[in-house]
Amino acid sequence: MNGWPAVPGEPGPGPVHPPPRTPSGLFPAGAPMRPSWREPYPVTGGGVSAGAVTAFAWLLLFGLLGHDVSSYAWWTLVAGGLAWLAAAALVRYGDRGVAAGVAIVTSGGWSIAAAVVAVRWAQSGDWPLW
Numbered sequence: 188m189n190g191w192p193a194v195p196g197e198p199g200p201g202p203v204h205p206p207p208r209t210p211s212g213l214f215p216a217g218a219p220m221r222p223s224w225r226e227p228y229p230v231t232g233g234g235v236s237a238g239a240v241t242a243f244a245w246l247l248l249f250g251l252l253g254h255d256v257s258s259y260a261w262w263t264l265v266a267g268g269l270a271w272l273a274a275a276a277l278v279r280y281g282d283r284g285v286a287a288g289v290a291i292v293t294s295g296g297w298s299i300a301a302a303v304v305a306v307r308w309a310q311s312g313d314w315p316l317w
Contacts, residue, residue: 230284238277238288242270246296256307256315263300267293 249266253259270293277286307315 228282228284230287232284234282234284235288235291238274238282238285238290239292240288241285242289242292242296245270246293250296250300256303257317260300260304260316263296267297 246263246266249262250259253262270289274286274289274293277283277289304315
């Protein structure tokens with residue numbers, strides 16, 4: 188029995204209490220009613236740093252293959268595209284922190300390559316990529 192009368196008007200087995208109020212959520216009322224989901228591999232600073240350092244080394248090695256502005260820019264675009272494919276795979280199947288570090292540094296590397304191309308284009312007046 189739950190303390191409520193079986194038929195309205197009849198006395199129940201014990202004192203009748205009103206049903207408990209559902210808290211509004213404005214103030215913490217203790218533990219949540221049901222468990223919260225925790226991801227198995229949370230994003231950490233170490234993972235982001237590892238992805239950033241790896242992407243930096245990757246872009247540096249590919250950038251060093253270029254012998255002029257045009258080849259540097261193309262190698263950087265290719266290396267960045269491959270890095271983003273790896274980051275997409277990491278987001279889906281691996282560590283999202285590492286993927287975030289790869290994506291951030293790759294974006295920065297592409298920005299540097301774009302700035303180098305823009306400066307060369309402004310200096311020479313000729314588009315340097317072809």
